[in-house]
Amino acid sequence: MSMEKDKAGIVVPENVKVKSLYKAIMLLFYFSEEDRELGITELAEKSGLLKSSIYNMLSTYEACGLVKRNPFTNKYYLGVRVLELSNQFYRNNDLRQVVKPHMEQIANETGETVFLGVLNGTEVIYLDAAFPDSSTGGRNMTGLKAPLYCTGIGKAMLAFESEEKVDEVIRNGMEPFTENTIVDGEQLRKELALIRERGYATDNMEHEYGIKCVAMPIRNADGKVVASCSVTGPSLRFKCDKMVTLAAILKKHAELLKDRI
Secondary structure, three states, X not given: OOOXXXXXXXXXXXXXXXXXXXXXXXXXXXXXXOOOOEOHHHHHHHHOOOHHHHHHHHHHHHHHOOEEEOOOOOOEEEOHHHHHHHHHHHHHOHHHHHHHHHHHHHHHHHOOEEEEEEEEOOEEEEEEEXXXXXXXXXXXXXXXXXXXXXXXXXXXXXXXOOHHHHHHHHHOOOOOOOOOOOXXXXXXXXXXXXXXXXXXXXXXXXXXXXXXXXXXXXXXXXXXXXXXXXXXXXXXXXXXXXHHHHHHHXXXXXXXXXXXX
């Protein structure tokens, strides 16, 4: 069972041994890009936990440096020790270390931004980004999450997941981000079949206006999809012929990576 949180609050999987610890850890995941600061009442409403329990958890986290309390709002935000843990993850992540040089080559060859993502429930979480040497700066999505159904990098993985996973994505609801977002379950299934047929996914301004991408699944030596890599840029530069060329470049590097992951 993979369920972690839903609208009813924190749901503890049956195989978890220390349920109170699970709830305490899951409390941290309510902090997000949209909710950078949260108070005890807000966390109680989201998690379904007692305010007294949340206060005790946050006090413990504060002592560990995992959260800080804003003295002006009495709300909490993630502390610097979270960044320390994140840094250790990136230093020890074999996938990222193996793929990064290829991402940099792709970025310089295409002149566009390259992202690496992995499956995270019904979302993709961005692990890394690479920018062309000529770039004066770009948007780094590292650590951010996005839906699987409306991102190229997400669909590239979802297409090779089980029917149960696709059903879960559809069942959770498909919010429209733009007029191009696929929000119908059957249409999504057809899109995923097309991805399996041609071997790569696209995002035609489905998640953000003005942004297109081409994404390729990354497989390990056993042929299992473990991540995906995308080339992303302004829609005006991503004409049909260029997207086919980008897919070929991504495929070349995905083949080179296959025996190394």
